[in-house]
Amino acid sequence: MKLLLQNIKALLPEDGTLAVRECSVGVEGDKIAFVGQTPPGFAPDKTILGEGRLVIPGLVNAHTHAYMTIFRNRADDLPFNQWLFENILPMEDRLQSGDSYWGALLAACEMLRGGTTCYNDMYISTDENARAAVESGMRAVLSRGLVGESRSDPGGVDRLRQASDEIKAYRGAGDGRISFCLAPHAPYTCAPAYLEWIAETARELDVGIHIHLGESRAEIAGLQEKYGKTPFALVESTGLLALPTVAAHCVYMTQEDIAIAARTGMCVATNPVSNLKLANGFAPVPQLLAAGVNVALGTDGAASNNALNMFRELNFLCLLHKGNQEDAQSVTAAQGLHIATLGGAAALGLGEQTGSIEPGKKADLAILNIRQSHWYPHSNLLAALCYGAQGSEVETVLVDGEILLEDGAFTRLDEERIRYEVQRISDRICKH
Numbered sequence: 381m382k383l384l385l386q387n388i389k390a391l392l393p394e395d396g397t398l399a400v401r402e403c404s405v406g407v408e409g410d411k412i413a414f415v416g417q418t419p420p421g422f423a424p425d426k427t428i429l430g431e432g433r434l435v436i437p438g439l440v441n442a443h444t445h446a447y448m449t450i451f452r453n454r455a456d457d458l459p460f461n462q463w464l465f466e467n468i469l470p471m472e473d474r475l476q477s478g479d480s481y482w483g484a485l486l487a488a489c490e491m492l493r494g495g496t497t498c499y500n501d502m503y504i505s506t507d508e509n510a511r512a513a514v515e516s517g518m519r520a521v522l523s524r525g526l527v528g529e530s531r532s533d534p535g536g537v538d539r540l541r542q543a544s545d546e547i548k549a550y551r552g553a554g555d556g557r558i559s560f561c562l563a564p565h566a567p568y569t570c571a572p573a574y575l576e577w578i579a580e581t582a583r584e585l586d587v588g589i590h591i592h593l594g595e596s597r598a599e600i601a602g603l604q605e606k607y608g609k610t611p612f613a614l615v616e617s618t619g620l621l622a623l624p625t626v627a628a629h630c631v632y633m634t635q636e637d638i639a640i641a642a643r644t645g646m647c648v649a650t651n652p653v654s655n656l657k658l659a660n661g662f663a664p665v666p667q668l669l670a671a672g673v674n675v676a677l678g679t680d681g682a683a684s685n686n687a688l689n690m691f692r693e694l695n696f697l698c699l700l701h702k703g704n705q706e707d708a709q710s711v712t713a714a715q716g717l718h719i720a721t722l723g724g725a726a727a728l729g730l731g732e733q734t735g736s737i738e739p740g741k742k743a744d745l746a747i748l749n750i751r752q753s754h755w756y757p758h759s760n761l762l763a764a765l766c767y768g769a770q771g772s773e774v775e776t777v778l779v780d781g782e783i784l785l786e787d788g789a790f791t792r793l794d795e796e797r798i799r800y801e802v803q804r805i806s807d808r809i810c811k812h
Contacts, residue, residue: 438497
């Protein structure tokens with residue numbers, strides 16, 4: 381199909397930053413055909429008039445647990461260890477076959493409604509999340525969370541086997557939209573010997589790494605006492621960071637930890653709302669950017685965030701660092717938007733495919749209705765995207781050139797059925 385976004389305001393890369401310009405954007409098949417003037421002979425099958433609309437690259441949620449929508453609003457106002465070990469893990473133990481599938485589909489509904497087209501997901505149930513990702517039409521990098529002690533730990537062996545089998549079964553599914561990495565949960569749940577084995581397996585499978593690092597003070601203290609190292613130094617010693625790595629959270633980092641990230645090319649997925657809600661703090665994003673570390677943005681799961689709204693995440697990202705640094709130019713709107721789009725795509729190894737509106741890239745786009753009152757006057761739409769947008773403005777979303785949300789209606793997903801199933805599952809697992 382050929383699609384024309386005619387005379388629309390667009391968020392475009394310009395001179396190393398981002399700017400909003402009025403132009404036309406053409407889509408042919410799964411790619412962006414042109415940006416600018418409509419070339420002679422381009423005959424669209426469908427035209428969307430740009431008046432009162434803004435098109436942006438689809439947002440990239442660089443760290444989430446999609447199935448955790450099931451646990452939303454069930455464990456709130458709790459410190460991290462109590463939240464995780466006394467509430468979330470017991471509920472996970474009560475999940476049954478098929479539950480994660482419905483939870484992931486609900487997450488897809490929420491993410492698409494908020495303009496997110498790509499996400500990096502860590503989960504516990506193989507096959508179910510991959511099936512949901514394929515059916516949703518979204519672009520996804522998937523990983524089964526891994527916990528283990530060594531090559532002889534039966535549970536660790538079984539989890540890594542499950543992850544490897546799923547990668548072989550689903551890699552390239554959904555017309556190439558689905559890719560994978562290996563996901564050691566964290567250095568406090570994966571022993572060094574197990575991390576070394578995961579690194580070897582990732583090389584064999586030609587995939588990257590998705591891991592939680594430096595999320596809480598308890599993690600830092602425990603690893604320091606046990607190994608005499610920070611999480612970052614410990615993980616680097618296992619060879620894991622020699623692979624393309626997305627490290628989620630990274631709240632507590634020393635100067636040497638930041639140097640490790642810069643030296644190894646590790647990408648940081650910051651999750652400001654989740655980290656604040658669990659009273660863990662927030663990542664040193666300005667210092668990471670200054671060191672040349674690629675930073676991406678994630679929501680974490682709905683169990684700790686309560687929302688998968690990347691616009692809210694973007695707003696927090698920029699505001700909290702201005703306040704903490706006492707510097708109004710710390711993480712600007714343009715920097716924040718880059719982190720939420722191309723920064724995320726680059727972290728997931730997809731920077732050549734998506735994350736910006738450029739000819740030849742995948743047509744992963746979100747079209748916003750900016751005729752709502754809180755967008756006026758249209759004096760600085762870059763600032764409006766970062767500081768005023770709520771996500772409710774999103775009316776149409778494309779992934780691979782396919783319209784997945786059109787004028788607020790899903791073209792693939794049965795939202796009413798999905799909501800019903802997730803409510804049923806949540807009621808069942810929380811009766812205990």
